[in-house]
Amino acid sequence: MSNDPVLELRGGSVSVRSASGPPLELVTDVSLALHREEILGLVGESGCGKSTTARALLGLLPLSAGTLLLHGSPVGQNPQPLRACVQAIFQNPVASFNPKRSLLDSVAEPLRVRGQGNRAERERLALAELDRVGLSEHVSRLRPREVSGGQCQRAAIARATILRPEALICDEPVSALDVSIQAQIIELLAELRRELGIAMLFISHDLSVVAALCDRTAVMYAGRITEQGPTLAIARDARHPYTAILHDCEPADPAGPVVTPRLQMVEASEDVDGRELPGCRFAAVCPRVTGECSTSPPQLEEVGAGHEVACYHPLASGTPEASHPVSVG
Amino acid sequence: MSESLLSIRDLAVDFPARAGVVRAVDHVSLDLAPGERLGLVGESGSGKSVLSRTVMGLTRADSARVSGQVVLDGVPVLELSERRRRDLWGRRVAMVFQDPLNALHPITRIGDQVAEAVRRDPSVSRKDAQARAIELLELVGIPLAAKRARARAGELSGGMRQRVMIAIAMACRPKLLIADEPTTALDVTVQARILDLFDDLCSEFQIGLILVSHDLRVVSNHTDRVAVMYGGRLAEVGPVRSVFSTPMMRYTQALLGAMPTSAGSTQSLPKAIPGLPPNLLNPSPGCRFAPRCEFALEDCRAAAPDLVEVAGEPLRRYACWHPASGPDSSAATSMKSGATR
Numbered sequence: 261m262s263n264d265p266v267l268e269l270r271g272g273s274v275s276v277r278s279a280s281g282p283p284l285e286l287v288t289d290v291s292l293a294l295h296r297e298e299i300l301g302l303v304g305e306s307g308c309g310k311s312t313t314a315r316a317l318l319g320l321l322p323l324s325a326g327t328l329l330l331h332g333s334p335v336g337q338n339p340q341p342l343r344a345c346v347q348a349i350f351q352n353p354v355a356s357f358n359p360k361r362s363l364l365d366s367v368a369e370p371l372r373v374r375g376q377g378n379r380a381e382r383e384r385l386a387l388a389e390l391d392r393v394g395l396s397e398h399v400s401r402l403r404p405r406e407v408s409g410g411q412c413q414r415a416a417i418a419r420a421t422i423l424r425p426e427a428l429i430c431d432e433p434v435s436a437l438d439v440s441i442q443a444q445i446i447e448l449l450a451e452l453r454r455e456l457g458i459a460m461l462f463i464s465h466d467l468s469v470v471a472a473l474c475d476r477t478a479v480m481y482a483g484r485i486t487e488q489g490p491t492l493a494i495a496r497d498a499r500h501p502y503t504a505i506l507h508d509c510e511p512a513d514p515a516g517p518v519v520t521p522r523l524q525m526v527e528a529s530e531d532v533d534g535r536e537l538p539g540c541r542f543a544a545v546c547p548r549v550t551g552e553c554s555t556s557p558p559q560l561e562e563v564g565a566g567h568e569v570a571c572y573h574p575l576a577s578g579t580p581e582a583s584h585p586v587s588v589g
Numbered sequence: 590m591s592e593s594l595l596s597i598r599d600l601a602v603d604f605p606a607r608a609g610v611v612r613a614v615d616h617v618s619l620d621l622a623p624g625e626r627l628g629l630v631g632e633s634g635s636g637k638s639v640l641s642r643t644v645m646g647l648t649r650a651d652s653a654r655v656s657g658q659v660v661l662d663g664v665p666v667l668e669l670s671e672r673r674r675r676d677l678w679g680r681r682v683a684m685v686f687q688d689p690l691n692a693l694h695p696i697t698r699i700g701d702q703v704a705e706a707v708r709r710d711p712s713v714s715r716k717d718a719q720a721r722a723i724e725l726l727e728l729v730g731i732p733l734a735a736k737r738a739r740a741r742a743g744e745l746s747g748g749m750r751q752r753v754m755i756a757i758a759m760a761c762r763p764k765l766l767i768a769d770e771p772t773t774a775l776d777v778t779v780q781a782r783i784l785d786l787f788d789d790l791c792s793e794f795q796i797g798l799i800l801v802s803h804d805l806r807v808v809s810n811h812t813d814r815v816a817v818m819y820g821g822r823l824a825e826v827g828p829v830r831s832v833f834s835t836p837m838m839r840y841t842q843a844l845l846g847a848m849p850t851s852a853g854s855t856q857s858l859p860k861a862i863p864g865l866p867p868n869l870l871n872p873s874p875g876c877r878f879a880p881r882c883e884f885a886l887e888d889c890r891a892a893a894p895d896l897v898e899v900a901g902e903p904l905r906r907y908a909c910w911h912p913a914s915g916p917d918s919s920a921a922t923s924m925k926s927g928a929t930r
Contacts, residue, residue, distance in 0.1 A: 305776035306747075408865055438632035439803060440862035440881075443847040447861050465776065468806075472849040472858055492856065509781040511806030513850050514833040525778060527732065 264332030265293035266459040267317060267346060267427045272326035274312050285324070285535065286312045287483045294427050294459040299449070301474030301491060302463045303506070309483040310463045314431045317461060318348055344374075347420035351432035353412035357404040363415040364390065364400040370423050389418040393448060410441035414448065421452060427459040428452070434469060446473050467510050471495045476566070479503050482534030482541035485560065489567030499563055499574040502542050523547050540572065548573045593660075594797045595621040595644065595765055600657035602639050602648060609871040613639040615821040616657070623764065624795040626787075628808030628829060630844075631818035634866050637801050640818070641767045643667075644799070645684055646674035662764050679709045683758035687770040689750035693742035699753050700726070700738025706760035725756040730786060748779035755786065762794065769801045784811045805848055809833050814904075817841050820867035820877030823896060827905030837899060837907035837914065839885075840878045876910065884911050 272290045275283040287309040294300055304310050315321040319342045328335045335342050350356050357366050368386035390400045393414040404412055434442040452458055464470050470477055471491055478488035487500040498504045505523050525545040534541030539554040552572050560568040602614040614636045621627050631637045642648055644659055646666045659666040662681050686692050694702055703722035707713055726734035729752040742750055772780035791798050802808050808815055809829055816826040825838040836842040846860040864881035875890035889910050899905040
């Protein structure tokens with residue numbers, strides 16, 4: 261087998277037509293690679309382009325620039341191989357099911373669409389898949405409204421994995437769930453990666469969920485990747501001021517010490533859309549901004565093993581203010 | 590306690606349903622001092638929202654059966670007629686909800702909406718109310734308040750809308766502010782600022798705060814005391830640092846372990862709590878958490894534990910037959926015991 265990633269977006273941009281003026285670029289020059297048995301976390305705030313990126317990876321949105329590659333070859337106009345290899349789960353599992361059909365029917369549906377087996381066989385396979393995600397036959401025969409959000413998300417995972425995809429796009433899969441159930445789903449995803457070797461993109465606005473589950477993390481701001489690297493490097497040694505601020509804003513570990521923030525965003529008097537700035541899109545609210553930042557967009561540059569930052573004034577590595585206090589046990 | 594701003598005694602809220610009775614709040618007693626910030630945490634269906642709405646006097650008599658006592662600033666809330674309860678709103682107690690876009694009027698300019706809240710006090714003239722509205726918008730940290738007062742809700746960001754909601758809540762100088770998941774719909778960078786704003790308002794105006802949240806981390810840095818609820822009951826209550834560093838009730842401990850954490854030098858998965866949240870329809874007699882608790886024994890299923898004091902810590906109470914005792918079984922260790930990769 262080649263070393264090509266299962267799914268890769270190279271320099272991808274997505275634009276939408278706007279009623280007045282030129283097209284609006286939602287996502288600009290994004291490069292992401294999903295490797296087998298690896299979970300890539302994608303974090304950022306609302307509107308930064310996480311879900312647009314997910315849709316581009318699923319081939320649901322046309323790219324205005326860049327290429328989508330499946331096993332190293334461009335996907336082009338024919339989405340069929342992509343459909344077979346890449347599946348998705350979303351934030352609201354209840355809404356992603358047909359309310360009038362049982363979970364079992366919905367999970368068996370992908371098999372029917374692909375013309376696999378007869379009815380009894382499909383049901384047997386679907387029950388086995390539901391069992392893998394921890395749902396009993398009794399629960400499987402219920403409708404989406406009759407089960408909890410966590411059970412529904414399990415069924416959504418079963419529906420996504422029943423065709424044995426090579427990549428799974430998870431768009432905020434645990435954001436709507438209670439903490440105790442969230443941990444169950446995170447465990448389940450970690451298990452799927454281990455047992456089936458699925459490559460995953462895990463989108464979340466919650467840095468600590470990503471820090472717990474993902475191997476690598478990419479941080480997005482206003483449609484661009486600002487920093488990416490091994491999850492521990494992003495969590496302990498953030499170099500982009502935005503990543504550091506995100507960490508600081510994350511409420512601290514309840515049992516740990518009180519953390520005092522190092523950097524704070526500049527309060528912009530007017531709402532500035534970073535996408536409209538000629539240079540760095542974070543410049544309007546960045547505490548480290550200089551004149552250079554508004555010249556041209558900073559490019560991703562390597563600062564450590566597999567760790568890239570797009571910033572003219574990155575934080576120094578391993579300096580006391582850049583490292584986070586480790587919680588005491 | 591004469592110093593108490595809010596005193597809840599033996600409060601129970603039942604919702605009769607076709608299949609039986611849903612006991613949403615099960616005999617809860619709590620106190621709040623002026624200027625004190627109480628975190629109310631729990632998962633969906635734990636009763637935290639019903640409890641806070643009942644304190645506000647929002648639970649309707651035609652759908653719920655309420656028993657017990659709620660005394661707010663000397664006023665017995667539950668004994669008042671619906672009309673009299675309205676007089677409390679804004680002046681004694683005000684509420685901030687999760688979704689500010691749904692709570693604000695889409696067309697009315699936000700300055701006018703704040704002014705309307707100010708005019709709940711009939712002695713304030715229309716003109717003074719407008720001026721006071723702009724002061725309030727400044728107080729909650731809205732830049733260019735005089736200009737923004739002319740904006741409509743849809744023109745503001747989520748964080749700015751939530752600030753407007755807080756300005757409305759503050760309009761008649763309430764003594765108690767109830768914030769029900771006020772930052773759940775907001776980005777973390779915005780969340781941090783809104784929580785700081787609550788801190789400032791509480792210390793500056795001696796307002797009591799009930800911060801309802803499912804997120805333990807939010808509560809731990811922005812409240813003085815925490816009450817953990819499970820299945821309609823108080824599981825544990827006490828000073829927030831002490832409860833989270835050495836939880837007694839097994840649910841508190843499990844909940845802390847289920848929180849994902851980015852602290853620590855290695856990656857570890859959060860430890861899931863098995864099973865599902867409790868069904869409050871005709872619940873069984875024992876501890877509500879027993880079906881999901883790894884330490885549950887026979888006695889846990891037979892009878893529900895009462896709240897008892899922690900030895901040596903008179904401010905802390907917990908309800909558990911087999912508590913996690915001593916620092917060894919604290920949350921910190923249970924968190925580390927999650928699967929390490």
